[in-house]
Amino acid sequence: MGVEIHTNEVETAIAPKRLFKALSVGSDQLFPKVLPGYVTNIHTLQGDGGAGTIKKTYYKEGDKEKYFTVEIMEIDEEKLAYKNKMFEGDMLGEKLASVIYEVSFVGKGDGDGCICKAKSVYHIKDGFVITEEEINTDKEKWIQMVQLVQNYLLQNPSTYAA
Numbered sequence: 001m002g003v004e005i006h007t008n009e010v011e012t013a014i015a016p017k018r019l020f021k022a023l024s025v026g027s028d029q030l031f032p033k034v035l036p037g038y039v040t041n042i043h044t045l046q047g048d049g050g051a052g053t054i055k056k057t058y059y060k061e062g063d064k065e066k067y068f069t070v071e072i073m074e075i076d077e078e079k080l081a082y083k084n085k086m087f088e089g090d091m092l093g094e095k096l097a098s099v100i101y102e103v104s105f106v107g108k109g110d111g112d113g114c115i116c117k118a119k120s121v122y123h124i125k126d127g128f129v130i131t132e133e134e135i136n137t138d139k140e141k142w143i144q145m146v147q148l149v150q151n152y153l154l155q156n157p158s159t160y161a162a
Helices: 016-023 027-034 132-155
Strands: 002-012 039-046 054-061 064-076 081-089 096-107 114-124
Touching: 002 132, 016 027, 016 081, 016 096, 016 114, 016 132, 027 039, 027 132, 114 132
Parallel strands: none
Antiparallel strands: 002 114, 039 054, 054 064, 064 081, 081 096, 096 114
């Protein structure tokens, strides 16, 4: 099995703690609102939201219902960081055994907003290769999702503000 590691950063106008809450602990409620017509439902299969929790996300691609399953490996509210492992589902396709996402949120220094840093560790099945185009598509989807969440939070200033 091969492993490829890629990083990505997105600058946002949202405070680090607020964006962390939205993209980690609040994602179950937020993603169906922010991505209506794409994310249809998120079910907790096991756990209480902390490390070891397993969640299954259902989404639509065209007229087909698809899913992926993730395990929360780490969640650190002090460091504003989390780590998830996608280990099952349609998003993995035929090439990937799993993908580990490590995400952290760092203040920009000017007091406004943060930089969302993501590291993706792709575990590639034997005999397969991931192309740069596939990696770039994954990065673009991540950036779009963060931007959609940012826009939602800007339009709803009390959401995850506490």
